[in-house]
Amino acid sequence: MKVDIEPGSGFCFGVENAVNIAEEALRDGETVYCLGEIVHNDIEVARLTGLGLQTITYDEFERLHDCKVLVRAHGEPPSTYAKARENNITVIDATCPIVRSMQEKIRQVAELSREERGQIVIYGKEGHAEVIGLMGAAGPRGILITGKEDLGRIDFTKPVFLFSQTTKSKVQYEVVAEIIRLKMEQMAADHPGNTLKVHNTICRQVSGREPRLREFSRKHDVIIFVSGRQSSNGRMLFEVCQQENSRCHFISAPEELREEWFRDASNAGVCGATSTPKWLIQKVAEIVESF
């Protein structure tokens, strides 16, 4: 059977950068701790653990002193850096430059809008590491919304500065932004200062992947989507593939492949999330080819 790999599959730039920084830090044999899993992919985490990277929880981090801790691509709130300074921890900062510049922008906006009581609204997944970092940058006027159901948290009579977690769906972000815009318009006559500024913060590495995956899914009889189950970006992109092709299967490891999925198929496509390593996608493609 003919098997194609979606050309854009593999780590995004930010995750690749973080993995390279981790490998470099591990080269001299010293213990390096990683605050949370470096990537939402168990197989890649196991590979790096084999090289000496030790994943720790936030509770464990609080108890560490005099060591090296890697901050992954998602970034961290200011409180993490403060704790590291307090405990003489050397931070190896692998925050994705795109996330870092968004944190910086949020800090600036929060500072500049202090007098007018501007609200920094973050559209993202509750508990996601990147969102925790962004909320930390926003400070006390930060408001998290996970979807339309949380819009009641916003005061539509005051200015709103809207940001999105980098890996959210562009379409859903636009829908949420439009609802906020309409609600604010309704109140504008009585509250002329209630401006809305929508910041375009969806990462292009993700938004560009969506249309390409749609086309790729339509062109193949069967689609195998490889991703860690905890990856929110993986869930989102898998849904995109499913919308275009009903013979779409989500796997997190090659052992989950089933030969019967390919019955009567003449071709198959293999793709994955921004947190899925290319080597794993290639391995899956080779197995499918052998069926």
Ligand code: SF4
């Ligand atoms: S998805 Fe984009 S913003 Fe997020 S880590 Fe990857 S490159 Fe950076």
